[in-house]
Amino acid sequence: MPCPYVPLRFFSVPFGTVLCYHGKISKGGGSMVLRATLVVLCIVLGLALFSDGPGQENGWLLAGGVGLLVAGIALGVEYTLREAKPGALLGGAAGLTAGLLLAGIASWAVAVTIPAFESVPVLGFLFLATFPYLGLIFGIRIFTAAGILGQPDTATGDARVSVSNKILDTSVIIDGRVADLCETGFLEGTFILPQFILNELQHIADSSDTLKRGRGRRGLDVLAKIQKMVDIEVSIIDEDFPHIKEVDSKIVMLAKKINAKVITNDLNLSKVAELQGVRVLNINELCNALKPVVLPGEQLRVFVLKEGKEAGQGVAYLDDGTMIVVDNAKRFIGSTVTVVVTSVLQTQAGRMIFARLREETEAQEVPVGHN
Numbered sequence: 001m002p003c004p005y006v007p008l009r010f011f012s013v014p015f016g017t018v019l020c021y022h023g024k025i026s027k028g029g030g031s032m033v034l035r036a037t038l039v040v041l042c043i044v045l046g047l048a049l050f051s052d053g054p055g056q057e058n059g060w061l062l063a064g065g066v067g068l069l070v071a072g073i074a075l076g077v078e079y080t081l082r083e084a085k086p087g088a089l090l091g092g093a094a095g096l097t098a099g100l101l102l103a104g105i106a107s108w109a110v111a112v113t114i115p116a117f118e119s120v121p122v123l124g125f126l127f128l129a130t131f132p133y134l135g136l137i138f139g140i141r142i143f144t145a146a147g148i149l150g151q152p153d154t155a156t157g158d159a160r161v162s163v164s165n166k167i168l169d170t171s172v173i174i175d176g177r178v179a180d181l182c183e184t185g186f187l188e189g190t191f192i193l194p195q196f197i198l199n200e201l202q203h204i205a206d207s208s209d210t211l212k213r214g215r216g217r218r219g220l221d222v223l224a225k226i227q228k229m230v231d232i233e234v235s236i237i238d239e240d241f242p243h244i245k246e247v248d249s250k251i252v253m254l255a256k257k258i259n260a261k262v263i264t265n266d267l268n269l270s271k272v273a274e275l276q277g278v279r280v281l282n283i284n285e286l287c288n289a290l291k292p293v294v295l296p297g298e299q300l301r302v303f304v305l306k307e308g309k310e311a312g313q314g315v316a317y318l319d320d321g322t323m324i325v326v327d328n329a330k331r332f333i334g335s336t337v338t339v340v341v342t343s344v345l346q347t348q349a350g351r352m353i354f355a356r357l358r359e360e361t362e363a364q365e366v367p368v369g370h371n
Contacts, residue, residue, distance in 0.1 A: 043067035099132035165260035167192045170200050172264050174219040177283050182232050190233045196240055262264020293322050298341045304332045326355045
């Protein structure tokens with residue numbers, strides 16, 4: 001007299017095996033093959049379990065539907081656990097194992113107590129579906145709250161503080177200033193590096209153009225520098241969107257999917273991301289915000305470097321790279337002069353200061369009390 005939990009236990013072995021291998025092989029067409037295998041396996045096992053019941057003329061239809069339902073649940077769990085942390089995965093595995101054991105014990109206990117239970121395999125199937133699921137959920141919650149293989153979740157309510165993930169784009173990696181910010185401690189959390197960004201960097205580093213090749217290698221060196229930092233975690237993920245060709249569009253789509261911020265110095269990417277509700281950390285905007293404030297009327301000592309666009313203008317630069325346009329300073333190119341700030345133009349691309357020579361400003365002032 002076979003016990004109902006025996007075939008159910010047989011069902012759980014290939015089911016777990018398929019999920020395990022699918023977790024390891026999740027690239028390209030291999031994942032689709034494993035998903036299809038899981039669906040077919042669940043349907044076949046459903047037919048083996050339920051199609052032979054007494055009085056079930058169309059039992060194969062019900063059996064196939066049950067197997068398809070189980071396959072859908074399994075694929076849903078697999079999709080949910082893609083971005084799970086190691087502690088959550090370990091807790092889920094422990095809870096799932098405990099749930100399977102409890103399902104087997106419950107099936108055996110009911111079969112011994114109620115002999116008629118053997119003729120109703122659906123009840124055993126319900127045990128198998130319910131106990132492992134509950135074990136999975138409780139295992140994830142317990143291990144996450146305890147901080148096993150991760151940080152404990154001790155905050156509650158509105159006081160919960162989370163450090164969001166941040167996606168690095170190609171421009172900010174090549175720029176290199178993000179590594180300096182990481183060293184200062186202003187940036188923390190996990191940096192997400194999509195595989196398509198890494199592929200783009202490798203493509204630039206292998207370019208036949210000397211300038212592009214140097215920029216690509218610099219980007220790879222910056223990534224290596226960030227990976228060595230203790231307080232920063234760099235996570236390389238294989239998530240891709242084959243139907244999207246533009247890399248910037250892929251970044252925005254990925255940020256929306258995993259609820260991450262985007263670190264960039266690309267003005268166009270910043271605008272597109274903000275329009276789609278994605279938070280952006282623009283390195284250029286940060287640098288502009290940290291520049292010293294210069295007010296009209298303030299005097300500066302600057303070195304006139306070159307000629308300006310307009311007639312007679314000279315161009316100078318502050319230490320932070322801010323350009324100063326000085327009227328009638330062409331004749332002082334190569335010299336250091338004192339200028340008076342007349343106006344400051346602030347844009348998203350940067351800041352520009354307009355000034356005049358101090359001598360000209362003083363000459364235009366009317367002496368007080370002079371008749």
